[in-house]
Structure formats: structure tokens, C-alpha cells
Amino acid sequence: MLLGTALFSAVAGAVWLGQDWLSGQDRSAQLALGRTRYAEHCAACHGASLEGQPNWKERSPNDRMPAPPHDATGHTWHHADSDLFLITKKGVEAVVPGYESDMPAFEGVLTDEEIRAVLAYIKGTWPQREREYQEAQNRSRQ
Numbered sequence: 001m002l003l004g005t006a007l008f009s010a011v012a013g014a015v016w017l018g019q020d021w022l023s024g025q026d027r028s029a030q031l032a033l034g035r036t037r038y039a040e041h042c043a044a045c046h047g048a049s050l051e052g053q054p055n056w057k058e059r060s061p062n063d064r065m066p067a068p069p070h071d072a073t074g075h076t077w078h079h080a081d082s083d084l085f086l087i088t089k090k091g092v093e094a095v096v097p098g099y100e101s102d103m104p105a106f107e108g109v110l111t112d113e114e115i116r117a118v119l120a121y122i123k124g125t126w127p128q129r130e131r132e133y134q135e136a137q138n139r140s141r142q
Contacts (some may be wrong), residue, residue, distance in 0.1 A: 027120075028104045034121030037114045041106065046070050050125060064102050079128040080137040081119065090114045 005142045039048070045067035046052055054070030060066055068074040076084065089112070091105035106115065123131065 004079045016101075030117045031112060031121055031124060034117035034119070038108060038118050038121055040071075041110065042118065045103070048072075050122065060102075061104070064100055067103065070125075072126050072130045076122065077126050077134040077139065079134070081134075082138075082141055083114055084119055088118070 002072055038046075042058040047067075047069065050070040052071075052074055053066035054086075056066040056068045056074070058066075068076065070076045083095050087103075088110070089107045091107060092099050095106075110118070122133065126134070
């Protein structure tokens with residue numbers, strides 16, 4: 001268990017959201033905060049293990065898409081950090097105008113620091129291939 005936690009922290013620490021590198025202690029604190037805020041605000045829809053809602057690729061009876069997984073089986077890693085941050089803070093419509101979603105905006109609920117921590121936690125669970133792809137998306141936005 002301790003080895004798994006150390007490995008997770010090392011991997012997650014390697015993927016930071018376009019900001020200056022944090023010290024090891026700060027990264028650990030950020031990941032702990034992200035894990036906590038994810039459990040409190042995201043897991044009910046996106047799953048405790050980031051697995052998303054069942055049949056997430058098919059529209060629900062309300063004609064909206066279910067919450068996608070945030071693990072490697074989903075598409076979160078296809079998006080640049082700036083989009084992920086904006087979607088979390090302002091809602092999906094901030095990135096895709098006119099798109100109706102059941103996901104609320106978290107502005108006023110989570111601070112920017114907490115949003116970045118949640119995203120760092122999520123990104124830290126992705127395998128190398130997905131992290132590299134997502135990092136390329138970030139570079140293409142610079």
C-alpha cells in the first residue's frame with residue numbers, strides 16, 4: 001500500500017497543470033486535497049474510481065450525456081488543461097456554447113487551487129500514453 005501511494009504521488013507529481021513545479025511536500029498536499037475534493041464533489045457522478053456513469057456514451061432520457069469516466073477509458077485526457085479547468089469552473093457550456101449538461105459549474109464551490117488539485121489528482125491516475133497525449137494538447141495551446 002505504501003509503495004502504491006508513493007508511486008501514485010511520483011506519477012501524479014510529474015503531471016502539473018502548466019504551473020511551476022511544486023516541492024515534493026506541496027505536490028503531496030495538492031494530491032491529497034485533489035483526492036478529497038474529488039470524493040466530495042465529483043465521485044457521485046464520475047465514480048469513486050473515476051469510472052464514470054454506466055452507458056456514458058449514450059444519451060440519457062433527458063437527452064444529455066451521462067458523466068464520462070476520468071480514467072484512461074474516458075476522453076478527459078484528450079483535452080488541454082485550460083479546457084478542463086474552464087469546464088470545471090464555468091461548466092461545459094463555457095467551452096462548448098449551447099451544450100446542455102447535468103454537470104454544474106464549480107465556481108464559488110471550489111477555489112481555483114482546489115480545481116487544479118482535483119485535475120492533478122485525476123491526471124495522476126492516467127497511464128504514460130494518455131499523459132503524453134494530454135501534455136501534447138497543452139503544448140499545442142501555447
